[in-house]
Amino acid sequence: MIYEVGKFYNVPVAILGETYYRGFYPNSVIPLMGEQHNDIEIINVTSEHYHIDWRFVRNRNFAIATDTDYSEVIGLEHGIIIMPEHILRIETRRMKCKRDFRDYPSQIAPWFTKLQEKYAHTTAKNGRCPHKGFDMTTIKPDAEGCITCPLHGLKWNATAWKLQQ
Numbered sequence: 391m392i393y394e395v396g397k398f399y400n401v402p403v404a405i406l407g408e409t410y411y412r413g414f415y416p417n418s419v420i421p422l423m424g425e426q427h428n429d430i431e432i433i434n435v436t437s438e439h440y441h442i443d444w445r446f447v448r449n450r451n452f453a454i455a456t457d458t459d460y461s462e463v464i465g466l467e468h469g470i471i472i473m474p475e476h477i478l479r480i481e482t483r484r485m486k487c488k489r490d491f492r493d494y495p496s497q498i499a500p501w502f503t504k505l506q507e508k509y510a511h512t513t514a515k516n517g518r519c520p521h522k523g524f525d526m527t528t529i530k531p532d533a534e535g536c537i538t539c540p541l542h543g544l545k546w547n548a549t550a551w552k553l554q555q
């Protein structure tokens with residue numbers, strides 16, 4: 391099911407613990423995207439983490455992530471991750487889809503070409519990104535019929551689910 395802006399969906403969320411984290415106050419509700427994982431291979435992020443589903447984040451926090459911290463490059467909010475030690479608990483909440491994802495800034499990711507090479511001959515079966523298994527079927531394809539995985543930027547043809555270079 392493709393998520394539409396303005397509609398409500400049940401989404402996994404993290405309840406933040408007692409620390410202020412990247413613009414989120416203690417006990418904030420942070421929408422999550424995909425499973426907990428690390429990116430030891432290729433990307434070289436050794437710590438376990440979750441990605442934030444920016445489609446559901448409150449306007450205030452989205453503004454902090456996009457306009458204050460990183461004003462130069464569109465899409466850098468994709469790189470803000472949340473660690474399990476920051477999280478009090480994970481639950482499901484009914485939340486409003488406030489926006490679509492912005493473009494992924496793959497042009498500035500030094501590891502991106504290696505990631506593309508590794509997945510060049512795979513398919514995203516049933517819309518699941520073979521990198522970390524993210525379900526991309528809630529994302530509307532772009533004008534070229536492609537979906538960019540919001541976790542690490544691999545771009546897939548949403549019909550054949552082949553990687554687009």
Ligand code: FES
Pocket residue numbers: 519520521522523524539540541542543544
């Ligand atoms: S999960 Fe990493 S690019 Fe899709």
